[in-house]
Amino acid sequence: MVTKVSLQKCESYELNEVAAAVKKLLEPLGGMSAFVKHGYKVLVKPNMLSCKEPERAATTHPSVIEAVVRECFEAGASEVWVGDSPPAIFGRTEDFWNKTGFAKATEAAGGKMLCFEKAEKANVDLNVLGKDTSASVIKTVFDADLVISLSKMKTHNLTRITGAVKNHFGFIPGFAKALFHKKFTKVHEFSAFVTELARTLPVKLHIMDGIEAMDLQGPASGRVKKNNILIASENPVAVDFGFCKVVKLNPKSVPIMKYCKSIGWGPSSFDDIEFVGTKVEDCIVNGYIVPPAPPVYLIPDFVLELIRKMIWTGPNLKPNKCVKCGRCKNICPAKAIEVRDMGASFDREKCISCFCCMEVCPVEAIEMKASPLMSIILKLRNVKRVLSRNKNE
Numbered sequence: 001m002v003t004k005v006s007l008q009k010c011e012s013y014e015l016n017e018v019a020a021a022v023k024k025l026l027e028p029l030g031g032m033s034a035f036v037k038h039g040y041k042v043l044v045k046p047n048m049l050s051c052k053e054p055e056r057a058a059t060t061h062p063s064v065i066e067a068v069v070r071e072c073f074e075a076g077a078s079e080v081w082v083g084d085s086p087p088a089i090f091g092r093t094e095d096f097w098n099k100t101g102f103a104k105a106t107e108a109a110g111g112k113m114l115c116f117e118k119a120e121k122a123n124v125d126l127n128v129l130g131k132d133t134s135a136s137v138i139k140t141v142f143d144a145d146l147v148i149s150l151s152k153m154k155t156h157n158l159t160r161i162t163g164a165v166k167n168h169f170g171f172i173p174g175f176a177k178a179l180f181h182k183k184f185t186k187v188h189e190f191s192a193f194v195t196e197l198a199r200t201l202p203v204k205l206h207i208m209d210g211i212e213a214m215d216l217q218g219p220a221s222g223r224v225k226k227n228n229i230l231i232a233s234e235n236p237v238a239v240d241f242g243f244c245k246v247v248k249l250n251p252k253s254v255p256i257m258k259y260c261k262s263i264g265w266g267p268s269s270f271d272d273i274e275f276v277g278t279k280v281e282d283c284i285v286n287g288y289i290v291p292p293a294p295p296v297y298l299i300p301d302f303v304l305e306l307i308r309k310m311i312w313t314g315p316n317l318k319p320n321k322c323v324k325c326g327r328c329k330n331i332c333p334a335k336a337i338e339v340r341d342m343g344a345s346f347d348r349e350k351c352i353s354c355f356c357c358m359e360v361c362p363v364e365a366i367e368m369k370a371s372p373l374m375s376i377i378l379k380l381r382n383v384k385r386v387l388s389r390n391k392n393e
Contacts (some may be wrong), residue, residue, distance in 0.1 A: 153210030239265025
């Protein structure tokens, strides 16, 4: 079965331009009226990873939120709620809403903000790689007539990219997310969990904001990369295929997409996708850098125990940047962080390399560091990838 993925160029966050681009983006999918019926109550779930300004590209841009909410009302929605839950809320949720621009955009479009931390919860049962588990998500995702996901085009030090499938992780409120990093420590396990959660939740429309994206060490402290693209589909896996297509990334190298293919959820290759809207060749982005998948996650546990001191990746403190706020310590599911006089200190023996600490650091004082041996392995893999690409070209 062929899945439609709509691509639309958009070169700025000027509201009128974004609104026109969103309308064109949805036209090949039937327009917003194909999803929103008269009287519908709609939940819009953007990416509100951290308390940062829109220009940092760590969150869905408010112009995209405002444009989508307006489209919902034009199609006949009676109510539109906008909400997300970052990895950890320190202080008031409203501070996140205000700094990211979500509150102003939602109010301007006539919608209402929904605090996931205070909303009623519902349990979902999942089977992850043969293991039964459950997750508590906001009940509104089941009560709404339609749920729309507004993901952000970003990289991720654990899962390589954080896109439409991973955006579902935010339906789990606050600190509870960190516990699943501890429960599923290996990247393939965590990818399986996120995927099983995503295909359980009734999200019918997926839109990705890649007008200004993030690459290098995402998802919170990477480089802002102007990609000038919006992507939409009814299937989140298809949107992530669109992501891979425009940045020239092999989907087979993305753990979440590899797992999706193994269970037969969503497209399995580009051959299963019909790209509509702006021509693909006009959307290709050059120079978008995705962090490599650390090979440590492919090593059997008994071997890893023998070489753990020589081969690892983990968080590292940048000099003179830590403000000793303690957010990294509070979010760490492995209890591997202490805040001392010189700033955050990481216990390599306890660290599970989930990089939650990077996501919540308000001053981007934490970066990914690899052991000397791991650095050599990653460099060799990068050289091999470049040579392979040049050969194919």
